[in-house]
Amino acid sequence: MDSLSTELMRLIGYKGFLILFLQAFLLFCFISHFNVFSKVKYCPTPNCYMVYRVTQDLDGQRFSCSACGANTCTSCHIEYHAGITCSMYQSEKQDGGLENLKNWMGKDKKNRKRCPNCSALIEKNGGCNHMTCNACRQHFCWLCLAKCDSENGFFMHQRKCPERQKV
Numbered sequence: 001m002d003s004l005s006t007e008l009m010r011l012i013g014y015k016g017f018l019i020l021f022l023q024a025f026l027l028f029c030f031i032s033h034f035n036v037f038s039k040v041k042y043c044p045t046p047n048c049y050m051v052y053r054v055t056q057d058l059d060g061q062r063f064s065c066s067a068c069g070a071n072t073c074t075s076c077h078i079e080y081h082a083g084i085t086c087s088m089y090q091s092e093k094q095d096g097g098l099e100n101l102k103n104w105m106g107k108d109k110k111n112r113k114r115c116p117n118c119s120a121l122i123e124k125n126g127g128c129n130h131m132t133c134n135a136c137r138q139h140f141c142w143l144c145l146a147k148c149d150s151e152n153g154f155f156m157h158q159r160k161c162p163e164r165q166k167v
Helices: 003-034 086-094 097-107 151-158 162-166
Strands: 040-042 051-053 062-064 071-073 112-114 121-123 130-132 139-141
Antiparallel strands (some): 040 051, 112 121
């Protein structure tokens, strides 16, 4: 044994040294086996200490940082882009497409809106005013964008929807 191990064993005893050694060994095995450090990233906000789990899916998931409030895509590690894949978002951003997307949304405001929960883009092409967002599964009213806890919650809301009274 080296002098550090001997000194440590003298200070905490053989049993304490053995426990510390086993904990360090298990941590090393865990990190090596699961390659933990490549599967987590720091929040992209400067000086933010929070980490999130990296995903490999095409459209990423939202990481809402509890420390700084930033919303980050867990796949491409930039601002979260609900409703479109990472490659679509990056392509649109490079081609000035975000402006095109805003123009597209503005051309049919009656049938194109954002989810009130996650801001995913939604286009209504028929049916009733009960909507369920494909990105976050939030139920909501298409007319006034009120969030509902379920389909039944929507039908309760529909009776008193302020926008429905105007139609």
